[in-house]
Amino acid sequence: MIQFAALSEPTPGILKTLNRWENDTALQALTRPVQSEVELTEPRQLTMNDLTDRLKHENIYLIYMDDQLIGEMSYMIDPGHLYKKEPGTAWIGIVIGETKGRGNGIGYDAMKYLEEQIKKNGIKRIELGVFAFNRRAHRIYQKLGYQEIGRIEDFTSWQGEMWPDIRMEKYLGTQQRIYLHSTK
Known part of the structure; x- marks a missing residue:
């Protein structure tokens, strides 16, 4: 069973898990830019202070599978790194930290949940960045109706x-493209 929960009070257990993911070189390559793979080591x-400070400007949600923390997702409003500086934009991020949570639709469901939370807060536009080599994530975002607005080479x-x-980017509350999939 998959559950999502807003993070309001960090715990040592959550911090330990986030640190494990933060230092997993396979995940680092997907979640933060590096100029050299040496940075990943x-x-x-x-x-705890870092995480508490992060909560001051980010809404963080935890992803659980069968009561085990397997991922986290978050959004912040109008950060400086937006590609398209449109006021009232949510910048989102998602990490499925545990291997058992990948490749089975949890990321898709988590994104839908995060979009609903953003929409409930009156935000109409979402922007994200995905590294070009992360084709799986790129396909998921396209399936969810996100459109490419630019590239930073x-x-x-x-x-x-x-x-x-x-x-x-994606505008919430607007007509979305429907993707039909055929199986041959």
């Missing part, structure tokens, strides 16, 4: 090559 340690290094960050 440098350990990072979030503190040479944004991150992966497997010895520089890759762009694809910026995408």
Whole structure:
């Protein structure tokens, strides 16, 4: 069973899990830009204060599968790194930290949940960035109706090559494209 819960009070257990994901080199390559893979081997340690400070400008939701924390998602309003500086825009992020939570539709369901939370707060536009090599995530965002609005070239290094960050947007409450899938 999948559950989503707003994070309001960090705990040592949550912090420990987030730090494990933060230092998982396979996840790091998907979640933060690097100029060299050497950066991925440098350990990072979030503190309780870091997480508490993050909650001051981000809405964070935890993703649970059978009562185990498997991921987190968040949004912030009008951060400086938006590609399209449109006031009232939510910038979103999602991490499925546990392997068992990947490839089975949880990311899709989590994104739908996050969109609903954003919509409830009166936000009409969402923007995100996805590294070009992360084709699985890019397809999910397209399936959810996100449209590419630009690319930032040479944004991150992966497997010895520089890759762009694809910026995408979605307006909530507007007609979405319907994607038909055929099986042959």
